Each structure stands twice: as structure tokens, then as C-alpha cells.
Amino acid sequence: MFNDEHTEIGIEAEEGSPMAAAPTPLITAGLVDAHIHPDKSSWSDPWMKRRPAADLADLIGNNIKALSEYTHSVEERAFALLSHAHRNGTLAMRAHVDIGPEVGLANIEGVRAAAERIPSLDVQIVCFPQFGLLTNPGTADLMAASLHAGADIVGGIDPVGLENDLHGHLDTVFGMAQAAGRDLDIHLHDGGEQGLAEIREIAARTEAAGMQGHVTIPHAFALCDDSLPSLRETLDAVADAQVWIATCALGPDPVPDLALLEAHGVQVAAGSDGVRDSWSPFGTGSMVDRAHLLGYRTGAITDSDLERCWRIASLEGARMLGIADIASDATATSPTRLEFGAPTIAQLVVDRPAPARVVRHGHDIR
Numbered sequence: 620m621f622n623d624e625h626t627e628i629g630i631e632a633e634e635g636s637p638m639a640a641a642p643t644p645l646i647t648a649g650l651v652d653a654h655i656h657p658d659k660s661s662w663s664d665p666w667m668k669r670r671p672a673a674d675l676a677d678l679i680g681n682n683i684k685a686l687s688e689y690t691h692s693v694e695e696r697a698f699a700l701l702s703h704a705h706r707n708g709t710l711a712m713r714a715h716v717d718i719g720p721e722v723g724l725a726n727i728e729g730v731r732a733a734a735e736r737i738p739s740l741d742v743q744i745v746c747f748p749q750f751g752l753l754t755n756p757g758t759a760d761l762m763a764a765s766l767h768a769g770a771d772i773v774g775g776i777d778p779v780g781l782e783n784d785l786h787g788h789l790d791t792v793f794g795m796a797q798a799a800g801r802d803l804d805i806h807l808h809d810g811g812e813q814g815l816a817e818i819r820e821i822a823a824r825t826e827a828a829g830m831q832g833h834v835t836i837p838h839a840f841a842l843c844d845d846s847l848p849s850l851r852e853t854l855d856a857v858a859d860a861q862v863w864i865a866t867c868a869l870g871p872d873p874v875p876d877l878a879l880l881e882a883h884g885v886q887v888a889a890g891s892d893g894v895r896d897s898w899s900p901f902g903t904g905s906m907v908d909r910a911h912l913l914g915y916r917t918g919a920i921t922d923s924d925l926e927r928c929w930r931i932a933s934l935e936g937a938r939m940l941g942i943a944d945i946a947s948d949a950t951a952t953s954p955t956r957l958e959f960g961a962p963t964i965a966q967l968v969v970d971r972p973a974p975a976r977v978v979r980h981g982h983d984i985r
């Protein structure tokens with residue numbers, strides 16, 4: 620049903636075209652999707668018609684309405700999406716999976732079951748309180764239980780924008796992560812100086828808890844607004860606490876200035892976010908496509924700009940997830956590597972071909 624030879628938005632290489640296959644393959648490290656929502660995806664289901672949404676509350680409401688509309692189970696949809704991503708070079712991913720009284724532990728268990736069917740793909744599962752944590756009674760208990768039922772990492776979401784209780788929310792998620800010895804990954808859409816203040820508070824708590832390198836803030840839209848007076852001070856706080864930022868380079872959303880974040884020493888990884896779910900009809904699950912979109916959205920011009928996008932989609936993601944066999948450059952003899960018919964990384968990011976070969980631990984995936 621899906622075109623595995625080339626990624627969905629890719630184009631065919633033609634004889635004599637600038638992207639015709641190079642005589643020797645280009646070898647790269649594996650790709651890492653640092654932020655994806657497999658349980659929400661309609662992958663393998665019939666086409667989903669989306670409802671309009673004006674804000675985050677509408678999007679979450681649409682998400683709840685869609686729960687009863689899928690044809691296939693969470694496990695089957697997640698398996699279809701994970702398999703497709705894997706064949707397109709993703710060797711590890713961090714999956715944010717909804718949890719709350721609306722779905723119980725079912726989505727966590729479904730995505731974990733799908734992941735277990737693909738042993739050559741590392742899948743870290745975040746128990747993600749999409750429908751609220753403090754504002755959705757029963758969610759915290761389910762999150763704690765999920766850490767023994769397939770979830771690896773504690774999730775959070777907009778402590779102020781969705782919950783209006785910065786310290787209550789952070790007390791809960793940091794407390795849960797510390798008690799269980801797990802990493803923490805907190806969705807943050809909140810913008811403006813309020814968003815930056817939340818990010819600084821997360822950074823301060825990360826240092827106080829000794830969790831440097833173990834806390835991620837996906838989206839972090841406030842870091843994308845160069846007009847905010849405390850932006851640079853906040854970037855320094857993020858860098859000092861070794862908090863990871865995960866960006867998804869989505870069409871309507873702000874994307875950080877990668878050069879500015881790099882200059883401040885901020886660690887950045889990239890992910891798909893939702894793939895063809897109730898939030899958006901877009902997404903292919905391919906991190907080749909995501910590196911391309913990151914370059915496109917950030918106005919990449921030079922080879923160095925394009926190579927940075929690739930690094931963020933591969934090596935940096937592997938560092939964030941702690942995946943040793945992807946975290947350094949690969950060679951033709953590396954037991955874990957991707958092979959592409961492209962002359963350079965820069966052109967690969969622009970042309971976005973699917974990998975010609977995907978190898979993990981010495982075994983061919985494609």
C-alpha cells in the first residue's frame with residue numbers, strides 16, 4: 620500500500636539527473652525519530668477526514684473524538700508505522716503514547732506490543748498525559764503504573780497552558796521520574812515570556828535533581844521567538860542543564876534558529892510528531908523527509924546547514940536516546956549503517972531518497 624522504494628514525498632531518480640545513484644553508496648549512521656506519536660496515527664487505516672481546529676484545546680478534543688473511529692487496533696497501526704519508518708532508516712525512536720482514564724494503559728501496551736515485533740528498532744515509550752495530568756484525575760496513578768507496563772519515560776504537557784499549575788505539574792512529573800529512576804520528556808507548546816519562564820524552571824529543576832542530559836522539552840515554541848528579551852538567558856540555562864530540545868519542523872509551528880541554539884550550546888534532536896493522525900493529515904514517518912523539512916523550514920542554504928539537519932536527525936537523536944551503535948559516524952563495514960544512492964549528505968537532504976540499504980547489528984532490514 621505504501622511506497623517503500625522511495626519515501627512518500629520523494630521523487631524518482633532518473634538516469635542523468637543530478638540525483639542519479641552514485642557509483643559507491645553514501646554511508647551514514649542510522650536515523651533517530653526523537654518524537655513520534657504512533658498510537659494516534661491512522662497508518663494502515665483508511666484515510667481519516669480531519670476536523671478543523673483553532674487551538675490546542677480543539678486539537679485535543681478532536682483527538683478524543685477520533686479514539687472511537689479507528690479501523691485497526693493501536694498495535695496494528697503502530698506496527699505498520701514503525702515498520703515503515705524502520706525500512707526508511709529509523710533505527711530508534713521515542714514514542715509519546717497517550718495515557719489517562721480515556722484510554723487506560725491500552726495505548727502503552729499496544730505500542731509496546733508493536734515494538735516487540737521489530738527487535739532491530741529501539742523504541743522508548745513516554746507515558747504522555749495528552750488529556751491533562753492534574754486536571755484529569757486518575758492520570759498520575761496510571762502513569763506510575765505504566766512504568767511497569769511498557770513505558771520507559773515520564774511525560775508532561777504544558778504545565779501552565781493546559782494545567783495552569785506550573786509547580787504542581789513539575790512536582791508531579793519530576794517526582795515520578797526521580798522515584799522510578801526514569802528520564803523525563805515534557806511537551807511544551809506555551810509561548811512568550813511565560814513559555815521561557817517554564818523552560819527556565821524545568822532547567823533549574825533538572826540541575827537540582829542531578830538529571831542533566833535526562834530531560835527533554837519537545838516543541839519549546841518560546842525558544843523560537845527572537846523578540847523575547849529573556850531568550851538568550853533561557854538558552855544558556857537550557858545548555859547549562861543539558862536539557863534536550865526536540866523540534867518537529869511542522870508546517871504551521873515555530874521552528875528554532877538552529878545556529879542560535881548551537882551557538883549557545885543547546886542540544887537539539889528532531890522527530891515526526893504526529894503522523895497522519897487527527898491533528899494533521901501530513902507525515903510519512905521517514906526521518907529522511909524530516910531532515911529535509913527541517914532544512915526547508917530553517918532556510919538551509921549551505922552544505923553545512925544541510926549537514927546540521929542530517930546530524931540532528933541521526934547522531935544527535937542517538938545521543939539524546941543513548942543509543943550507542945548510532946551515536947557516531949558509520950563506515951562501509953559498520954554493523955549498523957544506512958546506504959544511500961546520493962553523492963553527499965547535503966544532496967541527500969535535498970533529494971530525500973529512501974535508503975538503498977538499512978543494516979542493524981549486521982542484519983539487513985532492507
Ligand SMILES: [Zn+2]
Pocket residue numbers: 654656715806837892893
Ligand atoms: Zn508531540
